[in-house]
Amino acid sequence: MAPIVKMTGIEKRFPGVHALKNVQFELEPGEVHALMGENGAGKSTLMKILAGIYRSDAGDLSIDGESVELDSPRAAQDRGIGIIHQELSLMNDLTTAQNIFIGREPRKSFGRLDENALNRNAAEIFASMNLNLDPKANVGSLTIAKQQMVEIAKALSYKSRVLIMDEPTAALNDAEISELFIIINRLKAEGVGIVYISHKMDELKRIADRVTVMRDGEYVATVGASDTPISKIIAMMVGREVNEEPVEVPDLSEAEIALEVSGLSRGKDIRDVGFSLRKGEILGFAGLMGAGRTEVARAIFGADPRDGGDIRVHGKDVSVTTPHDAVAAGIGYLSEDRKHFGLATGMNVRDNIALASLDKFTGRGGVLDDDAMRKTAQDYIRKLGIRTPSDIQEVRLLSGGNQQKTVIAKWLLRNCDILIFDEPTRGIDVGAKSEIYKLLESLAEEGKAVIVISSELPEIMRLSHRIAVMCEGRLTGILPGGKDTTQEQIMQLATQREAAMQPTGETP
């Protein structure tokens, strides 16, 4: 069969990132083609090029064998390409019908809207999807799952011949997923080609015909979905060589338990999470995006509310409801977004280090002791090896790695002995990464208890003494660190959905 879509040699660069390197992709009519890869593999970027949202820097895109230039979402829609975005892109203040037909409202003369036709058309689409939705309901008042259905209805309304679904089931429950698959199968029968991006391995076997795997912006392979074991697909996804030395796991069985969390929960985001952390230990948190790792960290830190759960620090129950409480208990949280939540970028290194501990430098009458602040800052600059011309350099002028060290210094000065690092090396170049790793290790050796949240498996493997894996808000397992644990084992736990088939691919 002739492919509807054929992409070859696709290149895309963003400032500082080579997002797509010579990528190819092909889609046939009536096929569900799964696009797999880790976070940041380039799947979404590739599909945004197909949907006319980004333009490729090089490469050819053919539709029905004809080379085309898709320079806007409109151009892609005109070619019959519809996309359902990963982040819902709906207008909450408008009704479902108004959302579906945005930009294509049935009109009467003088730009007047034909609201009756609008609602009627939307109702027809809902009926064809067997969906119980009111065209006049405000989208903002619907559940996330229903909003997702509206997105799908919107894409269908374009009479799309190519439908790109970027993690369509991320927010759906099992019954809703089955509904969605019925719709997908119906579309398949009508000859629509479907690109299906998902992290959920079990869905592959249920819905996909072929699988294309991407890794680090590169095309890896295209294989049949039914005759390829899931384990092989996972191996293709992670297939990176881990040339770091394996972590040496110290014997910590005698060490004091620094942090104990039990029954932590909040709605669907965090479901009954419990673990313990010893002094001197590095506990890695692995999982796919949206698995709930950051949510757990923020709940422990008191930055977000929680429905339930106990937190014990050094064996004592503590009540943490605000970050202030957490810091008082000796818990520090280093956000993945340093610029927004970690640093006052316009201030200098000295002030940033002292920021959380100003009471230490406050003399009589509230006057700050600049001398002491300078000495302390210079101490930490030496100790952590922060590369800066002086302690009065503005932090925004430092590199990512040195900014991260400045944040670490801030929390160390605050006497935090439980440190939660959320994506500590995001936006930091490769050379600086290993320095941060060494710093985290020396912190653990000094007896700090360290949690590292990371989406990069090699980083988790490199650092963790134990590895906690999360999926959909649940802690699906804790694996030992060291060379006996494989990336495949972590991936399996990270995709182990509740009440779903085992990710090995056998039918239960």
Added chain:
Amino acid sequence: MKTVEETKPVNLLSRLTDTGAHQKLLAFASLIALLIAFSIASPNFMQTSNMIAILQATSVNGVLAIAATLVIITGGIDLSVGTLMTFCAVIAGVVLTYAGMPLLLGVMAAIAAGALCGLCSGTFVAKMKIPPFIATLGMMLILKGLSLVISGTRPIYFNDTPGFDQISRGSLIGEILPSLPIPNGVLILFLVAMAAAYILGRTVLGRYTFALGSNEEAVRLSGVNTDAWKMAIYALAGGICGIAGILIASRLNSAQPALGLGYELEAIAAVVIGGTSLSGGRGTIIGTLIGALIMAVLTNGLRVLSVAQEWQTVVTGAIIILAVYADMVRRRQAK
């Protein structure tokens, strides 16, 4: 599958009231409460003449507030409505008094000048990506300056244009119903409000006004030319400021070039009291009308009670904070 009942014929009133109904109910209840309180406090308040004075005082601010509402629903802000009004009045003065053109032409010129200036603001915001606050702040000062330059800093009188003062001060209703001498300015305010409500609720332009304020990126990804529509909305708002310019010039029978600064804040206050969200996506014309009325009733009522003008300003400020706080509380409960 739920069947969709046939949509009923358009009921403009229900159209005006179906979004953000709660805040408007609150605003409406506050308006009634204020009216009752002032009538009890002073017998002079509930006089027909005083009521008409309140309506007349609402007319200019009301029209400006409607213009501000349109822009605010897109998630923007327009600080230039006040000085744009003055600029349009000066343009009318130039066309009518200096050039001696016919009345209709002067009115058209004022509205066209408003729309053109609005289009400029819209271009700064949509095409040049200047934040609306800054773009319209710049326009506000440019227009204030231009008004003074064009008029030579002197008021332009309309004594040579018969009937000009009747645009605002005359009363078509009064000629039909002599017991109800509602000035034309008020009539125009209500016509503008009806038109704006219709555009917001029933036309493509209105749909995109809400959509832009709700999630601009989503609208853009749907293939809509968001820049062009945004410019159109700013232009429409500018045209409405032109109407306000005619109203105030007619009421004063002159274009006062030094006037206008401060009107934008009163207009925005009326919008906010009326329940339109400053973050965009939600808002109604009827709410804005009620907001403008509340401000006029407050000013008038406090004056009738001989409260010093300084205190009237203080009370208005407090009302704005209360109104927005009530909206915040409501939204937190809705979550």
